Structures are given as C-alpha cells and as structure tokens.
Amino acid sequence: MAADETSVEGTGETVGEARWAATRELERRFPGLDKEAIDFQTLSEGERGLMGVGREPARVLARLLAAPSAEAASAARASRPAPPRDERRSRTPGKQRAAALSLPAAEGPAAERVTELLTSICGGIGLETTVHVGQGPTGLIATVEGDDLGLLIGKHGHTIDAVQYLVNAIVLRGEENATPIVVDAQDYRRRREAVLRDTSERAVQDVLASGGPVSLEPMSSAERKIVHLVLQDHPSVVTESGGREPNRCVVVRPRDDA
Numbered sequence: 358m359a360a361d362e363t364s365v366e367g368t369g370e371t372v373g374e375a376r377w378a379a380t381r382e383l384e385r386r387f388p389g390l391d392k393e394a395i396d397f398q399t400l401s402e403g404e405r406g407l408m409g410v411g412r413e414p415a416r417v418l419a420r421l422l423a424a425p426s427a428e429a430a431s432a433a434r435a436s437r438p439a440p441p442r443d444e445r446r447s448r449t450p451g452k453q454r455a456a457a458l459s460l461p462a463a464e465g466p467a468a469e470r471v472t473e474l475l476t477s478i479c480g481g482i483g484l485e486t487t488v489h490v491g492q493g494p495t496g497l498i499a500t501v502e503g504d505d506l507g508l509l510i511g512k513h514g515h516t517i518d519a520v521q522y523l524v525n526a527i528v529l530r531g532e533e534n535a536t537p538i539v540v541d542a543q544d545y546r547r548r549r550e551a552v553l554r555d556t557s558e559r560a561v562q563d564v565l566a567s568g569g570p571v572s573l574e575p576m577s578s579a580e581r582k583i584v585h586l587v588l589q590d591h592p593s594v595v596t597e598s599g600g601r602e603p604n605r606c607v608v609v610r611p612r613d614d615a
Contacts, residue, residue: 362386363421368414371513372399373552373574379419380555387421393562394423403512414507460491460498470528471499471538478520482508496536499524506542514549517542518577550583557587560609564594570610572599581607 365386367379376397384390396419403415462468468490479486479501486503501509510517521540529535539546556573563571573584584607585596592612599608 365419366400367417367419369548369552371552372402372415372417373556374548375415375417376419377548377552377555379417383419383421390421391423392559394421396420396422460489460493463490463492463497467528467538468497471497471524474524474527475499475501475520475540478523479503479509484509493539497538499538499540501540501542509542510545513574514545514577514580517545518579549580553580553583554587557584557609561588561591561594564609564611568611570608573607573609575600575604575606578605581605 363383365379365382367375367377367382369375369378379397380392380395383395398418398420400416400418401413403413471490472488475488476486479488484503484505486501486506486509489500489502491498491500508516509520511519517540521538524540525538528538553576560571560573576584581598585598588594588596588609594609595612597608597610598605600606
C-alpha cells in the first residue's frame with residue numbers, strides 16, 4: 358500500500374467535524390484500526406467569511422501511525438454487516454436531504470411563524486433558502502435548504518444556535534412547558550452529535566491515560582448536555598461543566614470511586 362494512503366485530510370465546519378471526517382475515511386481504508394494510533398495536525402481552524410465571501414472550512418491532517426494487520430482488517434470486514442439496501446441508497450446527499458424532509462409537514466400558527474421567521478432571517482443575510490417545518494417525535498423541526506448554508510451554521514454552530522434560540526424566544530413566548538423548536542441545516546445537528554460522541558470517547562481515553570481531568574472545547578448548553586448524557590453511566594469518569602460563558606465547557610475527570 359502506498360505510504361500516502363495512511364494520511365488523509367478532513368474538512369468540516371469545525372476542527373472536531375474535520376477530525377471526525379478524517380477518522381471515518383481512515384476507518385474505511387483500514388478496517389479494524391486503533392483510533393489511538395491516529396495523529397492529528399490542525400491545518401486550519403476555518404474562517405466564517407463575510408456574507409459567504411472568504412468562508413473556509415476547518416482542515417486537519419490525520420496520519421495513521423500503525424496500520425492494522427491484514428488479519429485484523431480481514432476480520433473487521435467479515436464482522437461488518439452489509440447495510441440494508443434502503444440504507445445504501447440513502448447515503449447519497451440527495452437522499453439524505455430527502456430523509457430530512459420526510460417528516461410530516463407541521464400545520465398551525467407556530468409552524469407558519471417559524472417558516473416566516475427563518476425565511477426573513479436567511480434573506481437578511483443574503484441567502485436564498487426554502488424552509489420545511491416538520492412534526493418530529495417531540496416537537497417542531499425546521500429544516501433550512503439552500504446553497505452556502507455554512508453562513509447560517511457559523512463557526513462551531515454558533516450562528517444556527519443563536520437563530521434557534523431567537524426562533525424559540527419569539528414563537529414560544531409566554532408558553533409554559535412548550536417543547537423547544539429545533540432548527541437544522543445540511544444535517545448539521547446529526548453530524549455535530551456524532552462529533553461530540555467521538556470527542557467524548559477520546560476524552561475518556563485521555564483521562565484514563567493521564568489520570569487527571571480533561572477540559573473539552575467551549576460548547577453551548579445543548580452540546581454540553583449531549584456530552585453529559587453520553588458519559589453519564591461511564592464506570593470510570595464523571596463530567597461537570599466548568600468555566601464561564603461564552604467559554605463554558607465540559608470537564609471530564611476520573612470517578613472518585615473508580
């Protein structure tokens with residue numbers, strides 16, 4: 358195998374997403390690899406740009422320090438179940454978008470207000486978009502479709518989180534016990550959750566290796582909640598929030614009784 362096949366460049370809205378993308382590509386090339394054998398180099402933390410001009414994704418270089426043996430790779434391939442036919446078809450970007458829009462359309466004043474607000478916000482920052490408001494299992498899910506939605510998502514998802522907060526504050530004003538409205542674009546919420554789960558697993562390995570606490574990157578309260586939930590039942594570590602806004606983060610530390 359060529360030496361350059363052990364290195365891959367990953368891109369994403371954040372450095373975390375870029376690392377996740379690079380890791381997945383190395384796993385595709387080398388089934389059964391040890392994730393701890395991957396060395397990461399941050400090439401660029403990305404630039405948000407202005408009105409979509411000059412926006413650059415975050416970029417990392419991932420290098421596999423030790424490739425798995427042929428036996429391990431063969432065993433990993435053999436143990437990996439083939440995805441169902443429908444799942445294989447859904448992996449194309451168009452199918453993923455269709456899946457995001459497959460929720461039954463929500464009706465009523467709240468759905469209309471969400472559509473109106475998001476269309477106005479996107480138009481105000483120069484984006485031509487369409488908004489689909491669906492009825493999810495726990496509440497309204499608004500999916501924004503269009504080009505150059507990185508501007509709407511923003512670095513580390515700060516912009517789309519702010520938009521989501523604004524939509525909830527306006528649409529649900531005065532309502533008690535209302536279910537929060539989710540605002541999504543380019544499947545960002547699912548991709549970000551996958552990155553946070555991967556980050557949580559790596560933090561555990563760092564804590565077990567060092568014996569001390571590890572602080573993750575600053576996150577929103579919703580993202581911190583995901584990390585807390587992922588690790589809440591872990592036998593060896595506990596999590597807590599530390600720092601002050603806007604730099605509040607999750608701290609992973611060894612469990613006292615471990």
